[in-house]
Amino acid sequence: MTxxxxxxxxxxxxxxxxxLQCDVYFGxxxxxxxxxTTGSVADGEILQISNNNQSIALxxxxxxxxxxxxxxxxxxxxxIKTFYVTDNNLNQLISDDFKNAQKLTTIFIYxxxxxxxxxxxxxxxxxxxxxxxxxxPITNIVQNAFAGLSNLQQLLLTDLPLSNFxxxxxxxxxxxxxxxxxxxxxxxxxxxxFVANKNLSxxxxxxxxxxxxxxxxxxxxxxxxxxxxxxxxxxxxxxYNAKSFSAEYNLLxxxxxxxxxxxxxxxxxxxxxxxxxKTLNVLSFDASNNSISKIPCVAKMVNAFTIDLSSNNIxxxxxxxxxxxxxxxxxxxxxxxxxxxxSKILISMTNxxxxxxxxxxxxxxxxxxxxxxxxxxxxxxEQWTCAHLTKVANTLNDQKIxxxxxxxxxxxxxxxxxLDNFDVSHFNTTR
Numbered sequence: 001m002t003x004x005x006x007x008x009x010x011x012x013x014x015x016x017x018x019x020l021q022c023d024v025y026f027g028x029x030x031x032x033x034x035x036x037t038t039g040s041v042a043d044g045e046i047l048q049i050s051n052n053n054q055s056i057a058l059x060x061x062x063x064x065x066x067x068x069x070x071x072x073x074x075x076x077x078x079x080i081k082t083f084y085v086t087d088n089n090l091n092q093l094i095s096d097d098f099k100n101a102q103k104l105t106t107i108f109i110y111x112x113x114x115x116x117x118x119x120x121x122x123x124x125x126x127x128x129x130x131x132x133x134x135x136x137p138i139t140n141i142v143q144n145a146f147a148g149l150s151n152l153q154q155l156l157l158t159d160l161p162l163s164n165f166x167x168x169x170x171x172x173x174x175x176x177x178x179x180x181x182x183x184x185x186x187x188x189x190x191x192x193x194f195v196a197n198k199n200l201s202x203x204x205x206x207x208x209x210x211x212x213x214x215x216x217x218x219x220x221x222x223x224x225x226x227x228x229x230x231x232x233x234x235x236x237x238x239x240y241n242a243k244s245f246s247a248e249y250n251l252l253x254x255x256x257x258x259x260x261x262x263x264x265x266x267x268x269x270x271x272x273x274x275x276x277x278k279t280l281n282v283l284s285f286d287a288s289n290n291s292i293s294k295i296p297c298v299a300k301m302v303n304a305f306t307i308d309l310s311s312n313n314i315x316x317x318x319x320x321x322x323x324x325x326x327x328x329x330x331x332x333x334x335x336x337x338x339x340x341x342x343s344k345i346l347i348s349m350t351n352x353x354x355x356x357x358x359x360x361x362x363x364x365x366x367x368x369x370x371x372x373x374x375x376x377x378x379x380x381x382e383q384w385t386c387a388h389l390t391k392v393a394n395t396l397n398d399q400k401i402x403x404x405x406x407x408x409x410x411x412x413x414x415x416x417x418x419l420d421n422f423d424v425s426h427f428n429t430t431r
Contacts, residue, residue, distance in 0.1 A: 090113060104125050114138050130152075135159040146170070261280075279300065331354070
């Protein structure tokens with residue numbers, strides 16, 4: 001069947017059915033699309049004409065400059081499943097706008113002038129699974145704004161200056177699986193925030209002003225795959241057993257690791273300590289650029305492939321910390337000025353492939369005997385002499401271990417070498 005795509009310029013919509021015409025496109029086996037836009041055609045000019053409106057599956061209004069949804073769209077075009085309204089002046093949504101939109105599965109409203117989401121705005125959209133409302137001056141989402149959306153799975157509310165957000169509005173979304181509320185001026189996640197959203201697996205709350213997460217806020221969620229809390233104001237947090245957890249660039253001083261969390265990123269905070277459950281399933285851990293001094297929980301990361309504790313205040317390390325980390329492939333502990341560590345402390349890390357460290361107390365001989373798979377070593381050498389660096393480079397080269405001198409931990413321009421043209425790459429013949 002011939003598919004049809006609509007392309008129109010800016011029009012004044014009194015009766016959309018009277019003006020909408022069709023441009024015969026290609027015969028690809030894809031849903032028919034309709035795009036109403038100011039682009040590519042002169043005002044009011046229609047490219048080509050056809051009359052099969054029943055096959056329209058996707059409708060886009062872009063730069064059409066209307067302030068309300070044109071009436072009777074979903075009566076005249078009953079098979080629309082995807083509806084885009086971008087770069088317009090839409091300033092209100094009322095329930096009648098979608099009265100006959102029972103087949104709609106996706107609504108995308110971007111760069112408009114909505115200030116409030118009113119109650120029952122989508123009550124007739126019973127088939128809706130995806131809703132995105134982004135970059136609108138919305139300050140308030142009224143209770144029951146999402147009433148009727150019992151099948152909604154993905155909700156994206158981004159770049160909205162919500163000065164008044166009551167989490168009760170999410171209680172109408174029992175099937176919700178993914179929630180993104182980036183840059184929405186949120187300050188608190190109360191204990192009832194997700195009480196009706198047991199199926200949530202992805203939560204993105206980045207770029208807000210969240211400083212409080214009440215106890216029990218995530219207790220109802222048993223299948224969190226991803227939780228993103230980057231760029232907020234939190235001072236303490238838990239991973240809440242999210243498989244993938246990230247809280248970069250907060251004000252964290254402490255945090256807790258849950259037993260089910262696998263990927264954890266808490267870099268660039270002010271953390272001085274962290275706690276953990278009795279057993280851990282961490283696969284990747286990045287707590288770089290903090291103020292951590294003690295790392296007892298690292299001893300429980302027996303499944304971790306990657307551990308980054310660089311740029312902290314770690315001091316003396318007990319032998320037991322790394323004793324059971326034989327699955328670890330990458331370990332970064334450089335830029336810990338008070339840390340004294342010898343290769344023997346890492347003796348159990350037989351699968352180690354990459355090591356970043358300020359220096360090793362016991363030197364660099366026989367590393368391949370301890371770490372037979374070691375390929376690369378990054379060394380912070382600000383206070384090393386040229387002669388010592390040359391010796392280390394030769395020692396590593398003999399073991400076919402690559403000394404990475406381009407890494408940020410290694411700045412040769414700060415060396416005071418007798419030879420102006422000293423280049424350690426001369427000693428790297430393993431690659």
